[in-house]
Amino acid sequence: MTYITDKKKWYTEQITACQASLYRLAVSLLRDEEDARDALQEALCAGYEKLGALRDPDKFRPWIIRILHNAAYDILRQRKPSVSLSDIPPGKEPSDTPSYSADMALGDAIKALPVEYRTVVILFYYEEMSVKQISEITGLSAGAVKTRLSRARGRLKTMLDL
Amino acid sequence: MNPIDKQIRSLARKERLTLPPETEECIRRTLRRLPSTPGSSDEAEEPGPFPAARKLSSSRRKPRLPRPAAAAAAVLALFFLLPNISASAAETMSELPVIGAIVEVITIRNYFYDDGYHRSSVDVPQVELETESENSSLGDSVDAINADVQAMTDRLIAEFEADRAALGDSGHTELSVSYQVVTNNDAWFTLQILVYYGSGSGTQTYYYYHIDKQSGQIVQLSDLFLEGSDYQTVISDEILRQMKEQMAKDDNITYWIDTEYEGMDFHSITPDQNFFFSEDGNLVIQFDEYEIAPGSMGSPQFEISRSVYQDLLKEGY
Numbered sequence: 283m284t285y286i287t288d289k290k291k292w293y294t295e296q297i298t299a300c301q302a303s304l305y306r307l308a309v310s311l312l313r314d315e316e317d318a319r320d321a322l323q324e325a326l327c328a329g330y331e332k333l334g335a336l337r338d339p340d341k342f343r344p345w346i347i348r349i350l351h352n353a354a355y356d357i358l359r360q361r362k363p364s365v366s367l368s369d370i371p372p373g374k375e376p377s378d379t380p381s382y383s384a385d386m387a388l389g390d391a392i393k394a395l396p397v398e399y400r401t402v403v404i405l406f407y408y409e410e411m412s413v414k415q416i417s418e419i420t421g422l423s424a425g426a427v428k429t430r431l432s433r434a435r436g437r438l439k440t441m442l443d444l
Numbered sequence: 445m446n447p448i449d450k451q452i453r454s455l456a457r458k459e460r461l462t463l464p465p466e467t468e469e470c471i472r473r474t475l476r477r478l479p480s481t482p483g484s485s486d487e488a489e490e491p492g493p494f495p496a497a498r499k500l501s502s503s504r505r506k507p508r509l510p511r512p513a514a515a516a517a518a519v520l521a522l523f524f525l526l527p528n529i530s531a532s533a534a535e536t537m538s539e540l541p542v543i544g545a546i547v548e549v550i551t552i553r554n555y556f557y558d559d560g561y562h563r564s565s566v567d568v569p570q571v572e573l574e575t576e577s578e579n580s581s582l583g584d585s586v587d588a589i590n591a592d593v594q595a596m597t598d599r600l601i602a603e604f605e606a607d608r609a610a611l612g613d614s615g616h617t618e619l620s621v622s623y624q625v626v627t628n629n630d631a632w633f634t635l636q637i638l639v640y641y642g643s644g645s646g647t648q649t650y651y652y653y654h655i656d657k658q659s660g661q662i663v664q665l666s667d668l669f670l671e672g673s674d675y676q677t678v679i680s681d682e683i684l685r686q687m688k689e690q691m692a693k694d695d696n697i698t699y700w701i702d703t704e705y706e707g708m709d710f711h712s713i714t715p716d717q718n719f720f721f722s723e724d725g726n727l728v729i730q731f732d733e734y735e736i737a738p739g740s741m742g743s744p745q746f747e748i749s750r751s752v753y754q755d756l757l758k759e760g761y
Contacts, residue, residue: 289480289481289482290475290478290479290480290481290482293475293478293482294475297471297475298471298475301463301468301471302461302463305461305463305467306461315464315466315467316739316740317740318467319466319467319470319739320738320739320740322467322470322471322474323470323471323474323734323738323739324738326471326474326475326478327474327478330478330482331482332482333482334482356703357738360695360698387459388452388455388456388459389459389461406449407449407452407453407455407456408456408459410453435446435448435449435452438448438452439448442452442455444448444451444452
């Protein structure tokens with residue numbers, strides 16, 4: 283296959299190695315398989331396009347996660363809320379929010395968190411990244427990452443019955 | 445570390461995540477379609493699933509108008525002067541003695557498979573000349589299209605069989621190949637082949653084959669326009685205008701223009717861009733899924749009014 287050059291091969295290998303992480307983040311943020319695929323595809327194309335900008339190949343993983351995070355947020359921003367938030371009676375969650383039970387799986391519990399907590403939670407617990415690394419990916423200050431983590435931790439504790 | 449964090453991290457390590465087959469297929473496809481060099485926008489480098497189909501449309505010589513025999517010259521001249529695809533031209537031509545060869549498309553093979561997990565339905569079309577043609581390039585063009593279609597469908601079926609064997613009952617695969625004769629009048633022939641391949645929500649890809657029946661040549665988009673004319677910019681600008689208009693009217697419509705990722709934005713159609721003619725004789729530019737928009741937008745089409753590009757057309761088109 284002459285069309286596969288080293289860069290394409292390398293990129294393919296890197297993506298394959300972290301595709302589960304990328305998918306987890308996309309589907310947790312977007313809660314929709316098709317949107318998650320769109321975000322993945324957009325991120326994969328954009329990442330390859332910008333590959334020259336990646337100075338340190340060892341940083342590929344956080345680098346591509348940041349691109350995916352941006353792609354997923356682009357999709358979130360494009361979404362038009364079908365119901366205005368003020369129309370939802372107090373205490374009632376929008377219908378696409380997974381309801382939680384005391385013994386739910388971690389992944390489902392994370393999907394039930396408010397969207398602004400999901401990235402920090404996934405990067406901290408699944409990717410085992412530091413607050414500083416998460417701050418670099420999300421563009422949030424270290425303080426904001428810590429605040430979100432702390433609030434999310436409280437909710438997860440209840441949901442997972444820890 | 446906070447004990448709760450330890451507990452959650454341990455849960456996270458235990459949680460196994462399996463990619464849905466359709467997502468895996470989407471990733472595989474996206475990676476496969478990347479150009480060999482990052483940042484290269486050279487469409488010719490994109491391997492695509494069926495290099496043969498692309499090769500045919502990109503490596504052809506420019507169509508040359510044949511020198512008609514004296515007896516047919518007057519009638520042929522009429523054909524060249526009339527807009528080939530307009531309704532009025534079609535009507536006029538139906539009253540003329542038929543000199544263009546009649547082209548027909550038949551299904552030579554249907555490859556059907558269904559075991560509950562993997563399903564395929566492949567109609568293999570074959571273009572045939574109904575009448576003897578003095579124009580040998582027409583015969584050559586028909587042969588080239590048939591060979592290309594055959595190679596493409598053989599390759600797809602082999603790919604399907606390989607995926608089916610590899611996945612067994614752990615995944616789903618669907619392959620569908622259908623065709624449609626979009627245009628078939630005295631002057632012009634267009635065969636459209638639609639390939640759907642994937643799992644769950646797969647991806648569809650369009651292939652178009654056009655024959656200019658007068659020259660007998662296979663034609664790609666660039667062949668319609670005068671040498672050196674800036675048809676790509678003129679048509680792309682019109683597409684961009686339509687995209688912006690649609691996006692302004694409907695928030696659910698998204699095309700990749702002015703996005704954060706410059707490399708993905710739509711800038712221009714290519715010389716071998718997919719196209720066909722609408723019933724009104726307007727050019728319709730066809731994009732594939734994910735080519736210029738998210739998958740939710742399907743395979744976008746843009747009809748370009750003839751008045752937009754009329755001045756750039758070669759004589760006869």
